[in-house]
Amino acid sequence: MLSIKNLYASVEGMEILKGINLEIKPGEVHAIMGPNGSGKSTLASVLAGKEDYEITAGEITFLGEDLLDKSPELRAKEGLFLSFQYPVEIPGVPMVNFLKTSVNEHRKHKGLKELTAGEFLKLMREKMDLVDMHTKLTNRMVNEGFSGGEKKKNEIFQMAMLEPKLAILDETDSGLDIDALRVVANGVNALKSPETAAIVVTHYQRLLDYIVPDYVHILYKGKIVKTAGKELALELEEKGYDWIKSDNEK
Numbered sequence: 001m002l003s004i005k006n007l008y009a010s011v012e013g014m015e016i017l018k019g020i021n022l023e024i025k026p027g028e029v030h031a032i033m034g035p036n037g038s039g040k041s042t043l044a045s046v047l048a049g050k051e052d053y054e055i056t057a058g059e060i061t062f063l064g065e066d067l068l069d070k071s072p073e074l075r076a077k078e079g080l081f082l083s084f085q086y087p088v089e090i091p092g093v094p095m096v097n098f099l100k101t102s103v104n105e106h107r108k109h110k111g112l113k114e115l116t117a118g119e120f121l122k123l124m125r126e127k128m129d130l131v132d133m134h135t136k137l138t139n140r141m142v143n144e145g146f147s148g149g150e151k152k153k154n155e156i157f158q159m160a161m162l163e164p165k166l167a168i169l170d171e172t173d174s175g176l177d178i179d180a181l182r183v184v185a186n187g188v189n190a191l192k193s194p195e196t197a198a199i200v201v202t203h204y205q206r207l208l209d210y211i212v213p214d215y216v217h218i219l220y221k222g223k224i225v226k227t228a229g230k231e232l233a234l235e236l237e238e239k240g241y242d243w244i245k246s247d248n249e250k
């Protein structure tokens with residue numbers, strides 16, 4: 001589904017990613033962990049197609065096609081969900097309108113018919129239950145005045161509505177509370193199917209109490225220095241990151 005080969009990326013002339021290799025197959029959940037400043041968010045940003053990140057070597061293919069050639073919008077329409085791709089705030093546009101437009105644009109790209117108002121509402125109700133979303137949020141302007149937890153809920157709700165093939169969630173170090181973690185986990189777990197995959201970028205082991213990854217990768221100084229099963233997350237919780245640092249300083 002996603003194949004990253006020998007990826008090098010720089011920000012403002014500073015090399016951050018230094019030869020990333022990663023293969024994600026349908027049905028898999030991958031966690032990317034690592035100390036602060038390792039390049040986790042940079043990797044997520046490169047996948048999202050954010051500006052400011054220069055790819056200096058390597059390649060990324062998504063569903064067999066070159067990803068790096070594509071705009072962030074096209075990446076999304078082809079089934080990549082990137083947690084921070086969506087506008088932070090859109091004054092004057094209610095969530096429900098924004099979502100209807102997004103869902104229908106994605107359907108159009110796939111050659112599907114637009115949803116009728118009734119069909120859209122049915123889909124929305126179904127997905128709202130999933131993340132325990134309230135109508136008071138969907139009727140509000142996109143992210144306007146949302147709290148951190150509400151924004152997170154909203155983001156996962158958008159993901160559930162768009163039913164992406166590959167979801168990439170960067171759980172920034174902003175200290176999500178336990179409710180927000182559960183929302184993220186429910187969203188990722190509900191998306192799970194033999195045809196879909198997820199990459200969960202996290203600094204904390206805690207999230208992985210709710211999302212059981214098939215693989216855990218440790219990113220350190222721009223490289224994946226260790227890959228193992230879910231037990232690696234538990235090992236990190238117990239031992240911290242110091243052993244990774246000392247093992248890789250030699």
Ligand code: ADP
Nearest residue numbers: 011012016035036037038039040041042043052
């Ligand atoms: P992580 O998510 O693992 O904490 P980041 O990818 O955010 O790590 O950061 C990796 C390194 O890249 C850090 O040294 C950070 O300061 C630098 N960096 C990331 N994004 C930018 C940017 N937009 N401008 C300048 N430096 C950046």
Ligand code: MG
Nearest residue numbers: 036037041173
């Ligand atoms: Mg960080």
Ligand code: MG
Nearest residue numbers: 040041172173
């Ligand atoms: Mg980060």
